[in-house]
Amino acid sequence: MAPAAKKPPLKSSSAHNSTAGDAAAAAAAAGGKTIEEMYQKKTQLEHILLRPDTYVGSVQKHTQPLWVYEGGAMVQRPVAYVPGLYKIFDEILVNAADNKQRDPSMDSLKVDIDVDGCCISIYNNGDGVPVEIHQEEGIYVPELIFGHLLTSSNYDDNERKTTGGRNGYGAKLANIFSTEFVIETADGHRQKRYRQVFSDNMGKKTEPEIKKCKQSENWTKVTFKPDLAKFNMTELEADVVALMMKRVVDMAGTLGKTVKVELNGEKVAVKGFSDYVQLYIDSASKEGIELPRIYQKVNDRWEVCVSLSEGQFQQVSFVNGIATIRGGTHVDYVANQIASHVMGVVNKKNKQANMKLHTVKGYLWVFVNALIDNPAFDSQTKETLTTRQASFGSTCELSEEFLKKVSSSGVVSNLLSWAEFKLNKELKKTDGTKKTSIVGIPKLEDANDAGGKNSDKCTLILTEGDSAKALAMAGIGVVGRDHYGVFPLRGKLLNVREASHKQLMENAEIQNIKKILGLQHDKKYDSTKGLRYGHLMIMTDQTMMVPTSKGC
Numbered sequence: 001m002a003p004a005a006k007k008p009p010l011k012s013s014s015a016h017n018s019t020a021g022d023a024a025a026a027a028a029a030a031g032g033k034t035i036e037e038m039y040q041k042k043t044q045l046e047h048i049l050l051r052p053d054t055y056v057g058s059v060q061k062h063t064q065p066l067w068v069y070e071g072g073a074m075v076q077r078p079v080a081y082v083p084g085l086y087k088i089f090d091e092i093l094v095n096a097a098d099n100k101q102r103d104p105s106m107d108s109l110k111v112d113i114d115v116d117g118c119c120i121s122i123y124n125n126g127d128g129v130p131v132e133i134h135q136e137e138g139i140y141v142p143e144l145i146f147g148h149l150l151t152s153s154n155y156d157d158n159e160r161k162t163t164g165g166r167n168g169y170g171a172k173l174a175n176i177f178s179t180e181f182v183i184e185t186a187d188g189h190r191q192k193r194y195r196q197v198f199s200d201n202m203g204k205k206t207e208p209e210i211k212k213c214k215q216s217e218n219w220t221k222v223t224f225k226p227d228l229a230k231f232n233m234t235e236l237e238a239d240v241v242a243l244m245m246k247r248v249v250d251m252a253g254t255l256g257k258t259v260k261v262e263l264n265g266e267k268v269a270v271k272g273f274s275d276y277v278q279l280y281i282d283s284a285s286k287e288g289i290e291l292p293r294i295y296q297k298v299n300d301r302w303e304v305c306v307s308l309s310e311g312q313f314q315q316v317s318f319v320n321g322i323a324t325i326r327g328g329t330h331v332d333y334v335a336n337q338i339a340s341h342v343m344g345v346v347n348k349k350n351k352q353a354n355m356k357l358h359t360v361k362g363y364l365w366v367f368v369n370a371l372i373d374n375p376a377f378d379s380q381t382k383e384t385l386t387t388r389q390a391s392f393g394s395t396c397e398l399s400e401e402f403l404k405k406v407s408s409s410g411v412v413s414n415l416l417s418w419a420e421f422k423l424n425k426e427l428k429k430t431d432g433t434k435k436t437s438i439v440g441i442p443k444l445e446d447a448n449d450a451g452g453k454n455s456d457k458c459t460l461i462l463t464e465g466d467s468a469k470a471l472a473m474a475g476i477g478v479v480g481r482d483h484y485g486v487f488p489l490r491g492k493l494l495n496v497r498e499a500s501h502k503q504l505m506e507n508a509e510i511q512n513i514k515k516i517l518g519l520q521h522d523k524k525y526d527s528t529k530g531l532r533y534g535h536l537m538i539m540t541d542q543t544m545m546v547p548t549s550k551g552c
Contacts, residue, residue, distance in 0.1 A: 044149050048176055049201060052230070056173055057083035057381045059231050066325075067280070067316070068242035069249045074279040081240040082231040087381060088174040089120060089244050090323075092222050095171055096124040097251050097321040098163040099220070100259060101371075103127040109255065110262045111248045115236045120244075121223040128185040128220045131192035131210065140208050142194050146171050146183045146222075147205060160393055162301070162320050162371040169380060171222070175202040177231075178224040186217035193217065201227060247323065252276065254318050254369050273297075273369045277305040280316065280367075291365075292409040294402065302396040304334055305367035306406050308414065313361040317368040319375050319385050328377075328385030330370045334396060335361055341403040346415045352501040353419035363411050363418075370396070434518045434532055441512050445473065447485035447533070451518065454483070456527075456534035460516060461486045464540035472539055485533065487516055489540070 042050060052059050059082060066079040093111065100106045106126030113120050129142045137144055145151050149172050175181040181198040193213040197206045228234060245263060252261035252268040253276025261268045270276050274295045281291050284307075295305045317324045317331045324331070339360040346355045373393030378384040436451040438444065443466070447458045461484060463469045469488040476484045494507045504510060513519075518532035528534035 045176065045202065048149075048173070049230070052084055052177070055169060055380055056087040056177065059084040061232065066243065067246060068239070069246035069279075070242045074246070074249075074283045076283065079239045079243060081237070081243055082233060083381065084177070085226055085228075085231045085233070085240055086243055088177050088224075088226065090247060091170040092120075092122050092174050092224070093247055093251065094321050096122050096220070096222075097255060099124050099126045100255055101161070101163050101320070103218075107258055108260050108262075109251060111244075112264055113236070113241060113244055115241060117225075118228065118236055119223065119225050121221060123219065123221040125219040127189075128187045128218050129183075129194070131185065131187040131190050131194045140194065140196075142183050142185055143196055143205070143208060146175060146181075147196075147198055147202060148172070160373040162373060162393070172202065174222070174224055177201065177227050179227045180223075180225045182223040183220075184223075185220040186213045188213065188215045188218040191215055201230075249276070249279070250318065250323055251321065254321050273303040273367070274305065277307075277316075277367045280365075281307060294405045294409055296399060296402040298396050298398065299394065301371040301394040302334075303369040304396065304398065304402075306338060306409070307365040307367075308409065308411055309363055309365040311362045311418075314365040315368070317366075317370070319370055319372050319382075322375075322377075322382050324377075324383060324385050326378075326384040329387055329389060330372060330385050330392070331366060331368055333389050333392075334368050334398070335364060335366050337396075337398050338364060338366065338403065338406055342407055342411055342415070345407045345412050346419070349412070350416055350419055353416065355415060355419060359418075360411075360415060363414050434530055438515060438532075441487075441515065443469070443488050444512070444516060445469075445476075445481075445486040446516075448482045450485055450516075451532040455518075455532050456529055458483045458485065458533045459535040459537050460533040461537045461539055462513075463488045465490065468539050485516070487512070 048055050061080055061082050063078055063080045065076060066081075067074050067076050068079055069075075096109055103126035106124060108123070108125045110123040111121070129145065132141055133139065134141055134144050137148075139148075149169070151172075175198050178201070179199060181202065182195070183198075184193070184195045186193045191213055193211045195209040195211075198204065226236075228236075248261060248263045249268055249270060252259075252270035253273050255261065256273070257271040261270070270279070274293070277293055277295065281293050284291050291307045293305060293307055295303075297303050313335070315327045315331050315335070317327055319328070319330060336357065339357050342364075343355050343357055343360045346353055346360070370392075371394070372385065372387055373391065374387075375385055376387045378386050434451050434455065438446060438451075447460070449455060450458050450460075461472045463472050463486060466488050469486055472486045476486065489509060494503060494510055496504065496510060499507070514521075516532065517536070518530065525531075
């Protein structure tokens with residue numbers, strides 16, 4: 001037999017490429033590596049295990065403030081967890097919840113977390129996976145969708161679906177990052193029950209076990225043992241378990257009262273989204289803050305609840321059962337409607353507030369449960385929805401009654417208080433102080449004792465223009481400058497009682513008079529001891545000062 005012909009070497013298309021190749025070869029030789037060791041091609045399975053961050057998120061432990069479920073309550077605290085492990089659990093959980101969209105008769109979701117055995121199982125009833133051989137691939141459908149990458153029933157973008165799965169990774173990622181992964185499903189339509197075991201990070205599999213089942217049997221169960229070594233862990237730690245438990249409670253809230261959700265054999269006592277939100281309200285109320293809960297089921301695809309925040313926008317949101325912990329376009333859509341309404345009410349009550357949308361949002365805590373057509377996210381970890389509003393497949397028009405309830409919840413009074421505080425703070429920046437010298441005020445002739453120990457004996461003379469100032473200065477030339485100062489006014493003085501905040505801030509003369517006298521905004525005076533001048537004399541004609549004097 002003739003020896004196999006060797007593959008010809010790749011020819012460079014240019015001298016530059018040849019030089020670059022020589023340089024790479026030289027670098028490889030210098031590092032003790034061959035070209036083959038430097039440049040490698042991996043299978044997709046190998047790539048997922050080698051670069052897990054791209055698919056499931058980080059496999060290193062992170063600590064951040066998160067909501068968890070423990071002791072029968074929602075608790076927000078610093079949580080140390082591995083995002084990748086949390087993600088593979090979530091993929092299986094969301095897959096199970098998705099079945100409610102495929103089969104509305106689904107009424108059971110069961111999750112068991114065996115910490116000691118490092119084993120997790122998730123069960124849902126309703127239509128199971130078809131136990132039938134795929135004619136093109138030559139394998140059973142359960143093996144295809146749970147044991148082969150890039151397989152999915154969600155690839156037809158012309159078909160509108162409100163499920164969480166999209167890209168054909170989901171359950172396979174849980175399989176790949178597990179030492180053992182068992183898929184069981186009962187297909188009552190075909191009266192077949194299926195069981196298959198995968199192991200060694202989806203590297204090995206048993207032959208499927210097919211048994212007969214009753215026509216009434218329709219369910220799917222996934223049991224897996226996470227490969228903790230891949231997540232730099234030795235056990236299922238308490239923090240990640242608390243996060244997993246929280247996600248099970250999420251499902252009780254988002255799926256609604258038609259689905260009985262069980263966690264470790266016990267029914268989750270949450271009957272719907274409004275009940276679910278109350279867990280957060282109760283948590284905040286433990287700190288002595290009684291928060292409102294305004295709820296509206298807008299339609300079959302949108303549920304919204306609103307409470308109050310203290311200057312920083314908060315949100316808890318879901319898209320097709322997925323926890324969008326960073327929000328996204330669905331939250332913006334809802335929050336902007338609420339904030340716009342509240343902003344209008346606040347600005348109507350206080351025209352000087354000049355309230356902005358982002359400020360109003362800071363005083364809102366918004367909860368959203370939405371079903372979105374073919375949702376798109378910022379990454380495979382699905383923390384932020386990026387789907388444009390026009391592609392949601394539905395609308396969420398909040399009712400006037402709901403918006404009025406939000407406005408009456410305390411958010412308007414909180415914002416009015418904030419606006420008043422802000423206006424006062426800005427005005428205080430223009431305050432005067434009791435000091436002996438002032439610079440930067442043109443045409444001020446300050447009394448020698450102004451701001452000193454004899455300041456209460458000093459008189460400031462306000463004159464109408466420079467000509468009147470000259471007359472006052474002539475008089476001071478006789479009585480002396482120790483106790484008398486002069487400041488000329490330009491035209492008609494602003495009526496501060498009827499002036500807006502903007503007018504006060506932009507009126508240089510009012511600001512100057514405050515500084516000259518040492519006046520402080522919003523301070524109650526029962527003595528002139530704290531001022532730079534104890535007396536004020538006005539040298540103007542009557543028509544100029546009558547309107548202004550109302551503000552004195």
